[in-house]
Amino acid sequence: MSFTKQDIYTALESITAPGEGKSLVENKNISNIVAFGNEVVVDVRINNPTLQAKKRVESDIKKAIHQHVGDSIDVKVNVKVEAASKENPNQIKGKEIPNIKNIIAIASGKGGVGKSTITANTAVSLAKMGFSVGVLDADIYGPSMHLMFDVEKEKPVSVTVDGRSKMKPIESYGVKLLSLGFFTNPNQAVIWRGPMASKALNQLIFDADWGELDFLLIDLPPGTGDVHLSIVQALPINGAVVVSTPQNIALADAKKGVAMFQQESINVPVLGIVENMSYFTPEELPDNKYYIFGKDGAKNLAEDIQTQFLGEVPLVQSIREAGDVGHPVALQENTPLEKAFADITKEMLSQLLKRNANLPPTEVVRITTMSGCSTK
Numbered sequence: 001m002s003f004t005k006q007d008i009y010t011a012l013e014s015i016t017a018p019g020e021g022k023s024l025v026e027n028k029n030i031s032n033i034v035a036f037g038n039e040v041v042v043d044v045r046i047n048n049p050t051l052q053a054k055k056r057v058e059s060d061i062k063k064a065i066h067q068h069v070g071d072s073i074d075v076k077v078n079v080k081v082e083a084a085s086k087e088n089p090n091q092i093k094g095k096e097i098p099n100i101k102n103i104i105a106i107a108s109g110k111g112g113v114g115k116s117t118i119t120a121n122t123a124v125s126l127a128k129m130g131f132s133v134g135v136l137d138a139d140i141y142g143p144s145m146h147l148m149f150d151v152e153k154e155k156p157v158s159v160t161v162d163g164r165s166k167m168k169p170i171e172s173y174g175v176k177l178l179s180l181g182f183f184t185n186p187n188q189a190v191i192w193r194g195p196m197a198s199k200a201l202n203q204l205i206f207d208a209d210w211g212e213l214d215f216l217l218i219d220l221p222p223g224t225g226d227v228h229l230s231i232v233q234a235l236p237i238n239g240a241v242v243v244s245t246p247q248n249i250a251l252a253d254a255k256k257g258v259a260m261f262q263q264e265s266i267n268v269p270v271l272g273i274v275e276n277m278s279y280f281t282p283e284e285l286p287d288n289k290y291y292i293f294g295k296d297g298a299k300n301l302a303e304d305i306q307t308q309f310l311g312e313v314p315l316v317q318s319i320r321e322a323g324d325v326g327h328p329v330a331l332q333e334n335t336p337l338e339k340a341f342a343d344i345t346k347e348m349l350s351q352l353l354k355r356n357a358n359l360p361p362t363e364v365v366r367i368t369t370m371s372g373c374s375t376k
């Protein structure tokens, strides 16, 4: 059968580079194509170093050529991984997403420490400060953001942007949301394998019509696994926030979480640690503080590992209730909790400003105004 190099390029236009949101051709991943007789050799360069990504690219290329050009063609694929440069520890990895100025990952080592609660309330605080904010719920084990923002019955619709079909995030309290929870049946356990989860998350980031965002907060799953690795390697994350309770077992896991971001191959700056459930104050004894999970654990950890302590949130029934009814407590005007979350958010922004100030000049476009925050 006869075919041209151009036929091969056209076939490869249908394939998305892993974690890069554009087609292999558009993203200039194809470095060479040689076609002779019934054989084609495709040389391709990708950034994602995982074996799964290499295998996926190889099999996608073969499939596309067989499907669009001819199923008897003998296809050979050479995949080369281009490691991200390690020279500048503040380099933002992954492809820049033009409409999204800052991406912040919220993580925890241990489950159930309040990572989603902190994400939801920080997002609300940012929106109240006048920023445009999006939240991506990447917690594949138990997405909860759609519940915390009272939109569990909503389904994102498809819109056409520049000729491409995109998902429109659901908006609640001025925050744009996309969650795996919108696409799963709440009564069914969903088992996401690493590559499948990464693909779904990539779509939620790159195939979504986020519009212009000052901040995209990513609520990561607890722990340090596959999903973290592929998200932090594929996305230009400006910084990570780690949430922990003051309990020893949670702190040990938080330390691992921080270490994961600081690993050479990941190298995402940690903006700081938030301590949740720091103490309990009964209504009838407003001056008493009971340190149920231990005292100052996260503060001490932050000091030990030379990370910023971003603030503390007490254990309060109304935080749990507000989460359950889908009305984050930071929305309650003129309350101590609204202030607590605003203070944590400002501290996080100050750290982000410092971090962005260290970026190469072309990257220092992230935030220009931030009332009440400074890099000092």
Ligand SMILES: Nc1ncnc2c1ncn2[C@@H]1O[C@H](COP(=O)(O)OP(=O)(O)OP(=O)(O)O)[C@@H](O)[C@H]1O
Pocket (backbone or CB within 6 Å): 108, 110, 111, 112, 113, 114, 115, 116, 117, 118, 139, 142, 144, 221, 222, 276, 277, 313, 314, 315, 316, 317, 319, 320, 321, 323, 324
């Ligand atoms: N400071 C707090 N005071 C009272 N309840 C809280 C507080 N923080 C979180 N909670 C409650 O604790 C539970 C777990 O919180 P959340 O879902 O935010 O944790 P998570 O770390 O995101 O959990 P997962 O590991 O499942 O993702 C929720 O019911 C939430 O409402």
